[in-house]
Amino acid sequence: xxxxxxxxxxxxxxxxxxxxxxxxxxxxxxxxxxxxxxxxxxxxxxxxxxxxxxxxxxxxxxxxxxxxxxxxxxxxxxxxxxxxxxxxxxxxxxxxxxxxxxxxxxxxxxxxxxx
Amino acid sequence: xxxxxxxxxxxxxxxxxxxxxxxxxxxxxxxxxxxxxxxxxxxxxxxxxxxxxxxxxxxxxxxxxxxxxxxxxxxxxxxxxxxxxxxxxxxxxxxxxxxxxxxxxxxxxxxxxxxxxxxxxxxxxxxxxxxxxxxxxxxxxxxxxxxxxxxxxxxxxxxxxxxxxxxxxxxxxxxxxxxxxxxxxxxxxxxxxxxxxxxxxxxxxxxxxxxxxxxxxxxxxxxxxxxxxxxxxxxxxxxxxxxxxxxxxxxxxxxxxxxxxxxxxxxxxxxxxxxxxxxxxxxxxxxxxxxxxxxxxxxxxxxxxxxxxxxxxxxxxxxxxxxxxxxxxxxxxxxxxxxxxxxxxxxxxxxxxxxxxxxxxxxxxxxxxxxxxxxxxxxxxxxxxxxxxxxxxxxxxxxxxxxxxxxxxxxxxxxxxxxxxxxxxx
Numbered sequence: 001x002x003x004x005x006x007x008x009x010x011x012x013x014x015x016x017x018x019x020x021x022x023x024x025x026x027x028x029x030x031x032x033x034x035x036x037x038x039x040x041x042x043x044x045x046x047x048x049x050x051x052x053x054x055x056x057x058x059x060x061x062x063x064x065x066x067x068x069x070x071x072x073x074x075x076x077x078x079x080x081x082x083x084x085x086x087x088x089x090x091x092x093x094x095x096x097x098x099x100x101x102x103x104x105x106x107x108x109x110x111x112x113x114x115x
Numbered sequence: 116x117x118x119x120x121x122x123x124x125x126x127x128x129x130x131x132x133x134x135x136x137x138x139x140x141x142x143x144x145x146x147x148x149x150x151x152x153x154x155x156x157x158x159x160x161x162x163x164x165x166x167x168x169x170x171x172x173x174x175x176x177x178x179x180x181x182x183x184x185x186x187x188x189x190x191x192x193x194x195x196x197x198x199x200x201x202x203x204x205x206x207x208x209x210x211x212x213x214x215x216x217x218x219x220x221x222x223x224x225x226x227x228x229x230x231x232x233x234x235x236x237x238x239x240x241x242x243x244x245x246x247x248x249x250x251x252x253x254x255x256x257x258x259x260x261x262x263x264x265x266x267x268x269x270x271x272x273x274x275x276x277x278x279x280x281x282x283x284x285x286x287x288x289x290x291x292x293x294x295x296x297x298x299x300x301x302x303x304x305x306x307x308x309x310x311x312x313x314x315x316x317x318x319x320x321x322x323x324x325x326x327x328x329x330x331x332x333x334x335x336x337x338x339x340x341x342x343x344x345x346x347x348x349x350x351x352x353x354x355x356x357x358x359x360x361x362x363x364x365x366x367x368x369x370x371x372x373x374x375x376x377x378x379x380x381x382x383x384x385x386x387x388x389x390x391x392x393x394x395x396x397x398x399x400x401x402x403x404x405x406x407x408x409x410x411x412x413x414x415x416x417x418x419x420x421x422x423x424x425x426x427x428x429x430x431x432x433x434x435x436x437x438x439x440x441x442x443x444x445x446x447x448x449x450x451x452x453x454x455x456x457x458x459x460x461x462x463x464x465x466x467x468x469x470x471x472x473x474x475x476x477x478x479x480x481x482x483x484x485x486x487x488x489x490x491x492x493x494x495x496x497x498x499x500x501x502x503x504x505x506x507x508x509x510x511x512x513x514x515x516x517x518x519x520x521x522x523x524x525x526x527x528x529x530x531x532x533x534x535x536x537x538x539x540x541x
Contacts, residue, residue: 003286088286088287090288093237109285110285111284
């Protein structure tokens with residue numbers, strides 16, 4: 001089954017880190033990504049620009065409204081994702097628990113609705 | 116079991132009833148093992164039972180009713196797949212068809228343990244785990260479960276459907292966990308079984324048939340786990356604890372339906388066989404603990420073994436007239452260290468009072484500031500009143516008893532406390 005691991009965290013935390021800490025943080029994610037690749041389960045992954053760059057589109061009365069800002073203002077924001085292919089939820093949860101994000105934020109695990 | 120209508124003719128109905136009790140969960144677990152679709156397995160099985168009701172009175176009961184039901188249920192589930200062609204289901208018809216050809220006449224593998232672990236999976240909301248087990252393993256319908264858990268049928272039905280959808284859509288495996296994950300995962304299973312038992316237990320007079328049956332259903336589940344995981348000390352401990360409680364059911368109320376405290380219960384009303392089984396289970400659990408010391412998942416003494424051991428000490432005290440309060444105290448200390456439960460602390464304080472006097476017992480009572488729930492916990496106030504009375508502080512004892520009476524939900528307990536109030540005022 002395919003699962004999306006959605007990485008949530010307080011994005012303002014990143015800017016408050018020293019360059020050395022940022023380097024350390026990035027290295028942890030690189031190592032995690034490498035582990036997912038080595039296990040042959042990684043299907044795709046990306047890091048997102050902060051929500052300050054977000055633009056939200058919604059149609060009202062058939063007319064598209066473009067708004068500056070994220071869909072919802074939350075304390076922790078979606079900062080990236082991993083798309084993985086594993087046997088079941090237990091395997092997905094096991095990978096999620098190893099993601100560096102669980103130390104400073106949270107990882108939401110959702111099954112892909114295959115079409 | 117609410118699967119079968121009352122009007123089914125005698126023998127076929129008895130047979131179907133017996134098969135339902137013995138095999139329902141086994142068939143659901145087997146049918147859902149590959150698809151993880153528990154709801155579809157239940158639907159197919161209930162159609163198979165309906166077919167049995169129609170056929171068996173005419174053709175006689177089949178030699179292997181379990182296999183008969185499985186074959187029909189599989190055919191029904193293939194029909195359902197053909198009908199729906201669910202876009203999100205891997206509608207692998209040839210696979211299902213092949214499976215249904217294979218294994219005919221063979222013993223159906225028992226995958227109920229895997230189903231139990233799926234029901235108590237950490238991704239399933241804790242409060243629906245016990246109802247889910249009762250439905251999928253024992254075939255209780257939403258109405259019976261709702262009644263036992265004092266909630267509406269509509270709400271219970273909806274929550275059960277949602278939980279089964281989560282198992283299928285989120286991909287919760289129907290699998291027994293690996294040994295390294297076993298302790299935590301098993302705790303969740305045992306906790307859900309204990310919750311089911313406690314629901315049934317909260318109707319001590321046994322006036323509400325649905326709730327009384329729940330203790331029996333919980334015992335069935337606990338026994339199932341001990342049979343399928345015979346080397347897990349905590350599973351044995353839970354079974355021992357439930358048996359000890361159940362053994363004293365008849366003695367908990369007198370002929371007038373009044374509450375009878377343990378110390379005054381008539382021992383002839385205790386079920387000696389259950390007590391003996393509980394003691395044997397507890398011995399086996401502790402032997403396993405010693406053998407398995409140091410191995411992962413083994414050798415751990417957990418809350419159920421400790422609670423069962425406390426029950427065992429109560430029984431021993433009544434049987435021999437000899438109290439080993441020091442041993443009881445040690446058990447309570449271990450249980451508090453493990454759970455930090457203020458409820459356990461109340462019971463421990465009563466033991467302290469036996470060894471060191473009422474004053475020491477009062478001092479050992481948990482502090483209400485530490486836990487607001489204590490203020491609403493009736494046994495806390497009743498125990499406090501007893502100890503205050505023993506310490507000669509009658510005025511305070513009466514006040515505590517007033518609060519206990521005000522909090523008592525069970526009329527039999529309220530009557531018992533009111534009688535105590537009369538004694539205190541003399």
